[in-house]
Amino acid sequence: MDNYKNDNTARRYIAHVSILGTTQIHLRNPYIIAWWSAAFPGFGHLLLSKYLRGFVLFIWEVVVNLQSNINVAMIHSFQGDIDMAKESLNTRWLIVYIPVYLFAIWDSYRTTVDLNKIYLLAERENHVFNSFSMGSMEINYLDKRNPVMSILWSLFMPGLGQLYIHRIVVAFFIVTWTVVFFYYSHLLEAISLLFLGDIQKATKVLNSEWLLFFPSLYGFATYDAYINTVENNKLAEKEQKIFLEKNYQHPDFYIEKEKR
Structure with a gap:
């Protein structure tokens, strides 16, 4: 690691600090991400920092949910009025709702599995990433x-x-x-x-x-x-550890692992 900035020369990075936020990849449970997509399409993707896809699915959920009266049907079902729940549903919108709802769950699960693999590779490459970003309107930096x-x-x-x-x-x-x-x-x-x-x-x-x-x-x-x-x-601890090792640790320093 020759410098301490993200120079876009590595194949993979585990994090990027910009004035709009800190984006990073780390190991996640695909089932938890899929569950959040099931709770509300778009949430699973937002957890993965897939913002554009998450925003589209979130807005789609609000619009189509309201048009198909899904929340109204849920309220009636909570009250035990199943017949009223069926009558309140708009099937024309409901048929549109189901495929995209399933896609949101499947895609968030698939993406989580892929990002977990990418994280393991990026962690092994251990390339430097930027830890401080300053612009005309914002400042962002890694801290705890x-x-x-x-x-x-x-x-x-x-x-x-x-x-x-x-x-x-x-x-x-x-x-x-x-x-x-x-x-x-x-x-x-x-x-x-x-x-x-x-x-x-x-x-x-x-x-x-x-x-x-x-x-x-x-x-x-x-x-x-x-x-x-x-x-x-x-991430802040990891960046600090890398910095201290490079600048203050003696090159010959070595800790022998205990044999069992």
Whole structure:
């Protein structure tokens, strides 16, 4: 390793630090990624930093879900009214929904398996990557942060945990859609009425179709912020270790492994 910048000469890198965030590959469980895609198409790809594909699948899920009345059918099924659930579904949109939904699960699983293989190869090559990026509008750098704080900020408002660890693109996307979901679900209005003691009106004002998006959104925002904080901390430690070994460790230094 001759220098400490990403000069785009290696075949593979494990990370890249830019003003928009820190992107890295690391070992992941394909089943967990596939599960998040099943919970909400697009989330699995966002966890893999496949942003464009994740954004497309997320927006597609919101639009087609609303058009096919899937959330409405789920609400009726939760209440045990199966016949009403069947009647509420728009089959013209539902038939479009199913293939893309299955593709999101399959593609996120396949991509995770591929990225795990690429990570093992990149780890073996051990090529340097940049750890500091400065632009006219932002500064980003590798450092260690508290995973618990990522969870807390995500619970206050989805997207804040991503801002805390400088995942600007994902943070902007999540915050924007959180505002949209809050607006159309009337959740904040219902909370205000609940504080005033008007439970009946608070329940009536809610739009349950939009409200049903929140569990997945909150869960993903919290999980994504936590996992990426942990992995960023590991990456910062790795970069520091490489720097210290190159600049301060004696070339002849060697630790013999204990024989068993």
